[in-house]
Amino acid sequence: MLIATWNVNSVRTRLSQIINWINQVNPDILCLQETKVIDNDFPIKPFEELGYKVIAFGQKSYNGVAIISKIEAENVIKGFSGFLGDQNDVNKFEDQKRLITADIKGVKIINVYVPNGSSLNSEKFDYKINWLNCLSSFLDKQEKKSQLICLLGDFNIAPSNKDIHNPQRYEGGIMASEIERNALNNVLKGRLIDSFRIYEKNTGHWSWWDYRNNAYELNKGWRIDHIYISKALTSKLKSCVIDSNPRENLQPSDHAPVMINLDLDNPNEDYFDEEEDFFEI
């Protein structure tokens, strides 16, 4: 099962590029960020014609997420949806459409567009950290429902200096600060694994290149789009790749898609054996 994430920077502007990419790669699940469109205006038909269902959670001009899946999705949750109670700091996050969750083939897919945060001394930065703290609580609750979680999307955080083309220049700044990395690690809590780093330990791999300053041509990028999976899924993981090809399109998104291959159909795997043992005890 191929699961992909892609910040497309407007689903309507990028529609033909997304359809072309789907035709080439044939993902089972495609999680989009920055769709920038209200749900009634989401172009669902081109996806349905290719055999996909669209679950959109968007707003005018900014943000917006969607899960596009060939496989039926259940238990869809849009935003934090009251799962954290009536705390004021939760309700204020419901204006910005940045989170959508669904169960697909036994895996809880959590698609996020983490706030950028602007700069460390801004109100938007506090919003980013508070949003991540809410996501951590949300995950605590979701984990009680499913031990098989795939948390993916645009995190707007480089997890380590290896994920920045020039760490000396950007260290400590937005998307690279210890505060953000700690907030991210508090979400992951060691229970979720960075799929990409299972296969690639070296620097020099990016998922986002600034539109400005000829950044893509100079390969000055960041790795800020991630696919995190539960430890119980790592034995099912077959690959994780960043596909930079769409970044070479005319009028591209500034982000490239990231994709994993999970082999959920092979029964001779560790996780299911562990499950049987667990129930026998």
Add this chain to the structure above:
DNA sequence: ATGGCAGAAGCATTCTGA
């Protein structure tokens, strides 16, 4: 320290992103 490039809204220019 600042702007650079791009999209949306909407028609000149501002807001936002990363």
